Amino acid sequence: MNGLPQPPGNRLVGHLWRWTTDPVGLLEAGAGTGEVFQLRLWRPVVVGYRPDWNRAVLSDLETFRNAGSLSDLTPYLAAGVVHSDVPAHDQRRRALNLHLHAGRVQEWTGRLREVVARQLPRGRFEAVAWAERVVRGMLNAVLFGDAVPERLLARFLAPLQRSIPAPLLPRPRLFRRMEAAIGAVVADPVPGTLAAALVGVDGSAGAGEASDAALGTADAVEELRVMLAAGYDTTTYTLAWALWYLAAAPRWRAPDLLPAVIDEVTRLYPAGWIGSRVVSRDVQVCGVELPTGTLVVYSPYLTHRDPRLWPEPLCFRPERFAAGRPAWGFIPFAAGRRSCLGACLARAVLRVALEPFCAGELVRVGGDATLKAGVTLRPRGPLWISWTPPQGLT
Numbered sequence: 001m002n003g004l005p006q007p008p009g010n011r012l013v014g015h016l017w018r019w020t021t022d023p024v025g026l027l028e029a030g031a032g033t034g035e036v037f038q039l040r041l042w043r044p045v046v047v048g049y050r051p052d053w054n055r056a057v058l059s060d061l062e063t064f065r066n067a068g069s070l071s072d073l074t075p076y077l078a079a080g081v082v083h084s085d086v087p088a089h090d091q092r093r094r095a096l097n098l099h100l101h102a103g104r105v106q107e108w109t110g111r112l113r114e115v116v117a118r119q120l121p122r123g124r125f126e127a128v129a130w131a132e133r134v135v136r137g138m139l140n141a142v143l144f145g146d147a148v149p150e151r152l153l154a155r156f157l158a159p160l161q162r163s164i165p166a167p168l169l170p171r172p173r174l175f176r177r178m179e180a181a182i183g184a185v186v187a188d189p190v191p192g193t194l195a196a197a198l199v200g201v202d203g204s205a206g207a208g209e210a211s212d213a214a215l216g217t218a219d220a221v222e223e224l225r226v227m228l229a230a231g232y233d234t235t236t237y238t239l240a241w242a243l244w245y246l247a248a249a250p251r252w253r254a255p256d257l258l259p260a261v262i263d264e265v266t267r268l269y270p271a272g273w274i275g276s277r278v279v280s281r282d283v284q285v286c287g288v289e290l291p292t293g294t295l296v297v298y299s300p301y302l303t304h305r306d307p308r309l310w311p312e313p314l315c316f317r318p319e320r321f322a323a324g325r326p327a328w329g330f331i332p333f334a335a336g337r338r339s340c341l342g343a344c345l346a347r348a349v350l351r352v353a354l355e356p357f358c359a360g361e362l363v364r365v366g367g368d369a370t371l372k373a374g375v376t377l378r379p380r381g382p383l384w385i386s387w388t389p390p391q392g393l394t
């Protein structure tokens, strides 16, 4: 590991200062030094971004483990399935996967459409604030049947929208209030919601699966809280960016083209811009020796902007997906057995929220779309957009 290339840093504090002020610039500088490089943060970190690095780090769950990784730094993610490792992780994922696959998510389309219809903006609006509201509403509808008070939901999720260290601070009282609210939902869940499915009261698991698929009350509460947090800011910022691009690209404003638009937005702006693991045994990856205990990082952001995989990577060109995608080179939702649990739900939320804007007049007004990286990648904002609905909808 010693001898790996590094971007320029300070002799005393290494890369820590730049990490806190300009982490994306630091990653880009590191990628310029080599395909696998080292950063000196509060501890050494080894970063790679080529497909063979992604394959190794994301597919060998015994060697590359989540416990002790960067997600442990925030109470929002240091719990539930995110925090577990094999073999417990496999068992929990199997149970959760049964409720979040494409077919199941499809059943929620009507609920999602209702939320969007209630919140459609008119005229000039700020896309990030609108996306925050509508994604909160959509997650509340699908997970809890709208039963969690919007004010509590907004308060619980607000720190995720603020700069670091806000999302990393413990908030035991707020978490207890949120867990009590989710607990009340789980005790008497609205039929057809994810809460009902997780505790097995809506028969959604199907014959023979019920015992595997239902969770105990405490586990269901914890998993729902983690899904809420993992799904909120990620989906919100992706939606804001997608609107921003759609407003400047009329030819992509058609419902059947939205999946390619969503792919391209998540390529350019993967909300999960880095992911990390801790190495559980000495291992060699891409010719680099990684001793037990090493913190390793994969970066969808760097992978998605590698011109060897994505020609003219900075251009917004949804048509590029017609040619397929490079293996382990398109990972906005990671990949493998611990890829994003909510990927189908996130895509459905994005599609349903964007659909209305395919009709009428959508125009970029102005704002600041430069990148800002915290726990997730977001546009600095504001992003002002104007939408005039088609006649008949006004």
Ligand code: HEM
Binding pocket: 071, 081, 082, 083, 093, 226, 227, 228, 230, 231, 232, 234, 235, 238, 266, 270, 271, 272, 275, 276, 331, 332, 333, 334, 337, 338, 339, 340, 341, 342, 343, 345, 346
């Ligand atoms: C555009 C929106 C989203 C993006 C870009 C995204 C991205 C990701 C990524 C990259 C990972 C892997 C993290 C790692 O390697 O440590 C992940 C995991 C996860 N995501 Fe998402 N996500 C999104 C939406 C959602 C939603 C809506 C949910 C709610 C169900 C969700 C729940 C989860 C969970 C529970 C995990 C952990 C899975 C595991 O460890 O087995 N995500 N997501």
